Amino acid sequence: MAKQNSSDAFVEFERVQKSYDGETLVVKDLNLKMPKGEFLTMLGPSGSGKTTCLMMLAGFETATHGEIRLDGVSINNIPPHKRGIGMVFQNYALFPHMTVAENLSFPLEVRRMGKSQREEKVKRALDMVQMGEFGGRRPAQLSGGQQQRIALARALVFEAELVLMDEPLGALDKQLREHMQFEIKRIADNLGITVVYVTHDQTEALTMSDRVAVFDDGRIQQLAPPDTLYEEPENSFVAQFIGENNTLEGVIQKINGDICEVRLDSGDIIDAKPVNVTKAGERTKVSIRPERVEFNSERLQPGAHTLRAEVLEFIYMGDIFRTRLRVAGNEDFIVKTRNAPDQVRLEPGSQIEIGWLPQDCRALDA
Template identity: 60%
Template sequence: MSTIVSFKNVQKTYDGETLVVKNLNLDIEEGEFLTMLGPSGSGKTTCLMMLAGFETATHGEILLQGKPINRIPPERRNIGMVFQSYALFPHKSVAENLAFPLKVRKIARDEIARKVKRALAMVNMEKFANRMPAQLSGGQQQRIAVARALVFEPALVLMDEPLGALDKQLREQMQYEIKQIHEQSGLTVVYVTHDQGEALTMSDRIAVFNNGIIQQLASPSALYEKPENAFVARFIGESNELKGIVSAVDRERCTVDLDGGHRVRASAGSAIRKTGSASISLRPERIAVGESAHACDNVFSGGVKDLIYYGDHLRVVMQVCGRNDFIVKLPNDGAVRQLRIGDSVDIGWMAEACRALQ
């Protein structure tokens, strides 16, 4: 697999003082689906806009297929772009919207017709070629926006929060469809979102941004199972955080003494090499309750403060280890239906289920 995009020591500032992007070094592989994920103001969208050519890097170099593109205008970069706002021409039909980028490139008329038909087929919209954008639903308009980004067969497709305006069910359907298009076409996709679930569902790799820096670059499973710092643990999925002092380190495990006298055995994150302050990240679904807790490395007594019904699972808010907002997720079966607010129950988790981070 070859590298299609490289950011080399890229920085961006708007005011000459504050760096929105700080010394970014990132290689994107040909054919992969890479997501830039992070909160508002983290630098992810700025990186995408610099790659697209709508923003200029203050320092450093961006390479596309091995060639510097910093000074190449957006229309000459051969990059497809999909926005949240669809950005379709309201006065042009669906077919005319798709033909526009081909006409700009002076493609022959019969070739335009062939490419437009092929792009519509990729998004299952062949029957809508003569419709106007106003005659389409939000999901249909987004399919056309995706087709327009693919129609001229670009080297790279960039997507900036493309599903943000859709409702939950349609958004999930479009996630699946975009991923299918990516897998079938072999395109390279760079996707920007602040939605963790979207990133985990669609991506080959995820770059988690905060304060203009990539905090971690890894596969979805690696980010979820082995976050490298507390920010990534908090931002990817849901996590209980317990703070304490590392009192012992034994290869890949460590012992953390929590405030209040409790002690936890945990897997040691990459930064845990010696004693010192640390936070423990523990996913709510990795916690056992009742008799099954007694076989775990870490066993505590907890008080049930609230029970929230989610259909397929029960969210239990507990008082544990001095925390009043400790979350446990349990599958909705007969055992959990016996829990009541005010109950005192044993809970536990294995050392491998929690991760000590610095």
């Protein structure tokens, strides 16, 4: 297909579907637009279709239906080696029989670049990931984190504008992973490249991305910046998947603009913000973040509905306290409080009153 400058999107999925066996769809009706320079993360449980989407973008899988456009040009029929997309693979896929420098030089060689130019670019790329002295080594002689850097440098050395990363930090230990998250983000920002990043680690997604696309069941459940995603989940899957979440089930009593009344299964009535519920009588899952629960009665809003709770467990975690409560029949209701000098430590077995701001309590689909 010829140019279709329908938008200013750099990467665009339009009504893309993918099926491997002709019976089930792995990706169902994917629509996504990415502006240039964005760091977008595809987040989801395994089997949600996120890696398939990445592979379709890279050209290793063909879309069963729909169109994928890069810079306004349909790339459905362009083979992967002509797409000019950099890619970092899950296990780095550094060529074991080549040295680090040869690995980096490979994409330049296949582009018929001159030797001196190649050497200069390789050097610059290695310096960028602070691996300048390792050009003569074999990948097997490097640690996991170093291999990761080299893989990154190799994906960037031929100046791709779009770089795909398929769970690139999955094999690293926690500390190194956090360090590399920062590093990748910094390099991506410096170069102004567009990044599509696939992970199942939500912390990674939240800390690195401009926007996160939460995948489940072959669909994007929500596409939003990290803070919106965490604070304003649009459905109960996203609320459950991102961060820790308390869920109470019930039925909508009445909806009144921004506030709705929910009768919980235990019979209690609470106020909540209706998100994707439309009418009274509908079943709903009410979602409250553990750090938004208030049990200091002085700070509770007058007139707000409160619930009785029994303290089951108190866990000291250093920077925070984690308290498990029984609330409206739910024994896994978690409250997180900051470890401050004036903070109350709740005694297991005590009865307390808890509440929250109605806008922090979101009534979502059941």
